[in-house]
Amino acid sequence: xxSTIPAHLMKSLQCLALMLTLASCGEPSAPIVKPPPDExxxxxxxxxxxxxxxxxxxxxxxxxxxxxxxxDPEAFLQPVANITVERKSRFLLxxxxxxxxxxxxxxxxxxxxGLGPLFHATSCLACHVGNGRGAPVVGSAYAxxxxxxxxxxxxxxxxxxxxxxxTYGDQFQPRAITGLPAEGQVEVTYESLPAIxxxxxxxxxxxxxxxxxxxxxxxxxxxxxxxSPRIAQPMIGLxxxxxxxxxxxxxxxxxxxxxxxxxxxxxxRVWSVxxxxxxxxxxxxxxxxxxxxxxxxxxxxxxxGLTSPLFSQSACxxxxxxxxxxxxxxxxxxxxxxLATLSDYSHLIAVPARRGAEREDVRTGKAAFQRAGCxxxxxxxxxxxxxxxxxxxSYQRIWPYTDLxxxxxxxxxADGRDDFQATGTEWRTPPLWGLGLTxxxxxxxxxxxxxxxxxxxxxxxxxxxxATASREAVRRMSPKERAALLTxxxxx
Ligand SMILES: [Ca+2]
Ligand SMILES: [Ca+2]
Ligand SMILES: [Ca+2]
Numbered sequence: 001x002x003s004t005i006p007a008h009l010m011k012s013l014q015c016l017a018l019m020l021t022l023a024s025c026g027e028p029s030a031p032i033v034k035p036p037p038d039e040x041x042x043x044x045x046x047x048x049x050x051x052x053x054x055x056x057x058x059x060x061x062x063x064x065x066x067x068x069x070x071x072d073p074e075a076f077l078q079p080v081a082n083i084t085v086e087r088k089s090r091f092l093l094x095x096x097x098x099x100x101x102x103x104x105x106x107x108x109x110x111x112x113x114g115l116g117p118l119f120h121a122t123s124c125l126a127c128h129v130g131n132g133r134g135a136p137v138v139g140s141a142y143a144x145x146x147x148x149x150x151x152x153x154x155x156x157x158x159x160x161x162x163x164x165x166x167t168y169g170d171q172f173q174p175r176a177i178t179g180l181p182a183e184g185q186v187e188v189t190y191e192s193l194p195a196i197x198x199x200x201x202x203x204x205x206x207x208x209x210x211x212x213x214x215x216x217x218x219x220x221x222x223x224x225x226x227x228s229p230r231i232a233q234p235m236i237g238l239x240x241x242x243x244x245x246x247x248x249x250x251x252x253x254x255x256x257x258x259x260x261x262x263x264x265x266x267x268x269r270v271w272s273v274x275x276x277x278x279x280x281x282x283x284x285x286x287x288x289x290x291x292x293x294x295x296x297x298x299x300x301x302x303x304x305g306l307t308s309p310l311f312s313q314s315a316c317x318x319x320x321x322x323x324x325x326x327x328x329x330x331x332x333x334x335x336x337x338x339l340a341t342l343s344d345y346s347h348l349i350a351v352p353a354r355r356g357a358e359r360e361d362v363r364t365g366k367a368a369f370q371r372a373g374c375x376x377x378x379x380x381x382x383x384x385x386x387x388x389x390x391x392x393x394s395y396q397r398i399w400p401y402t403d404l405x406x407x408x409x410x411x412x413x414a415d416g417r418d419d420f421q422a423t424g425t426e427w428r429t430p431p432l433w434g435l436g437l438t439x440x441x442x443x444x445x446x447x448x449x450x451x452x453x454x455x456x457x458x459x460x461x462x463x464x465x466x467a468t469a470s471r472e473a474v475r476r477m478s479p480k481e482r483a484a485l486l487t488x489x490x491x492x
Contacts, residue, residue, distance in 0.1 A: 042199045042476065050481055053367040055358050056381075062433045062492070063237055063351035064384075064396030070352050076131035076236050076434065076441050078350045080392045087348070087392070094345025097338050098124040102304055104177040105329035111338075114329020116305040117180050117322070118173035118315065121145050124299060124342070127232040131349055132434075132441035134232035136451035143186035146232040147450065148172070148303065149213070152417060153222050159271035160278065160420050165225050167218050169317045171302040172227075180322055181217030186229070190452075196461055200479035204461055208412075209452050218320060226417035226424075230285050231451040236434050238283070238292055239347030241400060243384035243393045246280050252379065252403045263376040263466050265405035268428070270420045273310055282404055285430070285449040286422035293343040300334050300342075307332040308339045347390055351398075351433050356491050365488025368481050372473035377429040377466075379403045401432035401492065410464020413448070425465060436490040456489050457482075 061067040066080035079091040100112060101122040107113035121127050127134055127146040134146020143149075149172040152162035164170040168183055176182040189210050195203035211229050213221060255266040268281030272290045281287035289295040297310035305315060312332050316323030334342075356362050369375060378401040386394045406426040416424035427449060435456070439445050445455050453459035463471040474482060 042197050047478065047480075050364050050478075050484065051367040051371070052360055052363045053370065055363060058397050059381075059399060060354040060357040061397075062354060062399040063240055064398050066237075066240065066350055066392055066396060067353045068350040071355060071437065071440065073130060073441055075352045075437050076234060076349065078352075080239075080348050080350045082392050083348060090341060090344050091348045094341035094343075094348075097342050098128075098345055101126075102306060105327045105333075107329070110330075112329075114306050114333030116175070116177040117326040118176050118183060118320070119305040120148055120171070120173050120175060120303045122304065124296075124303075127303065128235050129232075130441045131235035133234050133438060133446070134451060135442060135444050136231065136446040137188045137190075141187050141189070143174070143188050143211075143229075147186065147188075148230055148232075149186055149211070150228040150230065150417065150419070151221075152226050153224050154226065154418075156418070156420075160269070161271055162226075162417070162419055164317070165222050167317055167319050168221060169315055169320075171315070172213060173302075173305070173315075176217070176323075177326065180326065182215075183218060184213050184216040187212040187214050188229075196475070198475050198479075198482070199477060200482075202479070204457060206458055206461060207452060207454070209450060226415075228286075228415040228417040228419070229450040231446075231449065233285070233430070234434055234438075235346065235349050237351040237398070237400060237431065238349065239387065239390055239393045240351070240384055240396060240398050241282060241402070241404065241431065242292060242347060243387035243390065243396070244382055244404065245385035248382055248385075249280060249404055253405055261373075261376060262469060263373070263407070265377065265403055265407055265429075265466075266421075267404070268406055268420050268422050281420060281422075281428075284419075285427055286419040287404060287406060287428040288419040288422065291343075292346040293339065296342040296346060297339060300339070306334050308334040309336045310339065347387075347393065352437060354399075354491050355436065359491075361484050361487050362491045363488075364481070365484035365486070365491075368477065368485040369488055372477070372485070373467075373470045375401075376470075377403055377405070377407055378432055379429075399433060402429045404428060407467065408465035409462075409467055412464050413462055415449075432489065432492050435492045456486055 065082045068078045068081050079088055102115040103113050104115045105113040135144055137144055151165040151168050151170055151172055153165055155163045157163055173183045174185055190207040193206045193208050195205045197203045249267050253266045255264055257264050268287035269278050270281035270290050272279045279290045283289040283295045297308045300306040300308050301311045301315050309332055380401055381399045384396045406422050406428055408425045409427050414425040447453040447459040453462055460474050
């Protein structure tokens with residue numbers, strides 16, 4: 001019986017994950033090893049009675065008083081339940097800005113023009129479909145809209161930010177307005193990895209993606225370019241995450257692993273343009289954004305080519321001269337009011353309640369979640385502090401299943417690209433609320449930062465680094481306990 005994924009298999013996982021046609025795998029040249037035969041199944045241990053965790057007060061109301069009761073495809077499109085009529089009109093204004101398609105300038109729609117010249121999508125909703133998670137590649141070599149590629153070269157600027165690739169900038173835009181070449185396309189190919197054995201004679205074969213940037217419109221990329229593919233994240237409960245006090249995150253952090261449980265966790269520290277200082281990072285797959293206004297302004301610029309009061313310079317690089325010369329839709333293209341409504345909207349999207357939290361099989365899975373150490377990173381519950389301007393979100397007991405901290409999840413998941421203080425192997429623990437509604441809202445069950453996992457079980461099996469012990473615990477669970485764990489996760 002083996003207790004871990006063999007080292008040479010991890011090595012090939014790691015190379016596959018990093019492999020690009022632009023830059024070869026950065027590891028010292030690995031000896032060519034014949035892939036091992038699929039692992040033999042692990043024998044089923046004797047049945048032991050499983051622990052059933054008690055239901056905690058408020059556990060099913062994941063967003064506290066903001067929680068909505070929806071289980072349909074529009075479950076992620078609702079305003080927080082405790083919103084006032086007056087505030088709801090702000091939510092609706094923001095929703096309109098989130099959903100509207102922008103057009104290129106000049107246009108008769110003066111308040112909707114300025115798209116591009118280089119862009120990725122024409123609306124926020126195009127990527128954040130149903131406010132849920134982006135769909136992965138299906139039956140096409142080219143990446144779908146919700147997958148974006150961050151670019152940089154090694155090093156950090158004066159504010160600790162990644163250094164943009166000199167020609168293509170910090171993001172790869174696959175579309176452009178008429179008359180201008182796009183930056184190129186993203187080709188994704190998947191390779192099936194040798195099966196991983198689980199207790200009970202079953203096994204799972206993960207699919208490992210490789211990314212190539214092709215049809216380049218502006219010449220070659222820098223030879224030392226780093227790329228980070230990222231899929232659009234769900235939009236629910238973000239204001240509640242914004243309302244968790246910094247002090248809570250700092251109390252959860254354990255960068256030196258002083259308590260010796262193998263879990264480190266540290267906050268990212270990023271530059272706030274608005275405040276002109278370094279603050280804790282919270283949003284994005286690497287906690288690379290300080291707050292929701294920054295995230296919205298960053299998306300307007302990087303994803304749609306729209307300037308705003310926060311980012312007033314176009315996203316064209318110095319060498320993209322036609323891009324720089326193109327017409328703009330105003331200075332800035334999105335005014336302070338519209339940016340504010342987008343930020344308010346992003347704060348006020350509700351989290352749906354859990355389904356079946358009280359059921360015995362779900363509570364058996366809850367105990368398994370705790371036993372496997374998942375809760376050390378996916379922290380079940382906390383209380384929000386005061387978030388100025390958002391009385392709805394302040395002082396709520398919430399159940400987000402995240403610590404918002406960065407963790408090393410191992411080489412197989414690494415993008416090899418630093419993002420402020422996050423290293424190439426670190427990712428922010430994603431919240432798990434709403435997980436069980438992914439299929440209903442988005443029609444797929446793909447997970448992780450680039451959507452590579454096809455199911456929750458695959459997502460767990462990709463965990464490495466600090467989460468290796470958790471992954472191994474799940475591999476070795478009895479089929480009954482593992483099924484209960486998955487049932488619990490589906491109830492979130
Ligand atoms: Ca523009
Ligand atoms: Ca670019
Ligand atoms: Ca620790």
